Amino acid sequence: MVLPYMMILPITQRSCVPGSSNARRLSPAATTKEPELNEADKQHAAGLMRINHTGEVCAQALYQGQAATAKLNDVRQSMEEAAAEEVDHLAWCEERLQQLDSRPSVLNPLWYTLSYGVGAAAGLAGDKWSLGFVAETEDQVCLHLEEHLDELPQDDSKSRVILEQMITDEKQHGESARNAGGAELPTPIKQAMAVMSEVMKKTTYHI
Numbered sequence: 001m002v003l004p005y006m007m008i009l010p011i012t013q014r015s016c017v018p019g020s021s022n023a024r025r026l027s028p029a030a031t032t033k034e035p036e037l038n039e040a041d042k043q044h045a046a047g048l049m050r051i052n053h054t055g056e057v058c059a060q061a062l063y064q065g066q067a068a069t070a071k072l073n074d075v076r077q078s079m080e081e082a083a084a085e086e087v088d089h090l091a092w093c094e095e096r097l098q099q100l101d102s103r104p105s106v107l108n109p110l111w112y113t114l115s116y117g118v119g120a121a122a123g124l125a126g127d128k129w130s131l132g133f134v135a136e137t138e139d140q141v142c143l144h145l146e147e148h149l150d151e152l153p154q155d156d157s158k159s160r161v162i163l164e165q166m167i168t169d170e171k172q173h174g175e176s177a178r179n180a181g182g183a184e185l186p187t188p189i190k191q192a193m194a195v196m197s198e199v200m201k202k203t204t205y206h207i
Contacts, residue, residue: 023091029158041153046102053093058115065119131182138174
């Protein structure tokens with residue numbers, strides 16, 4: 001059964017309200033010196049990190065939606081644990097945005113709501129599909145994080161080490177989902193997920 005609106009609201013606030021997410025792990029960039037970036041590079045790095053922050057908001061919503069509708073207790077627990085681990089990424093990206101004199105996307109509540117619905121639907125489809133959805137999501141997240149590594153200003157070492165650790169974590173999440181019995185998703189679903197991701201990236205970069 002999908003969580004009622006009033007139960008979803010506090011979770012949404014923790015994911016979407018700046019300053020409400022606390023990392024369990026220290027940021028990988030904590031000991032990295034702040035680079036001297038020109039204004040154009042600073043704005044570009046902020047746009048990329050804003051996308052990554054919104055991606056983590058979406059990941060929170062997907063996992064929470066799936067946990068709400070998962071049929072098996074162990075799968076539900078796995079989704080809840082994955083959501084908790086993603087909070088680190090959320091907090092790291094938000095901290096980096098602050099350092100770049102920027103902010104998260106104002107569209108985060110919209111993307112959270114859409115992603116929660118998608119996650120809940122995946123959970124209703126069955127646990128093997130829910131796990132398969134996690135695996136495919138993490139594959140696509142890793143792909144765009146690797147693209148961002150190439151697109152970051154060369155001197156932005158702080159953003160770079162954050163993305164490198166995020167990639168390591170996301171790959172582990174995807175592999176865990178496959179090992180737990182995640183099914184390979186049909187190609188049309190993978191393509192639809194990629195299209196949705198592209199729309200999110202293009203809008204969130206600016207706002």
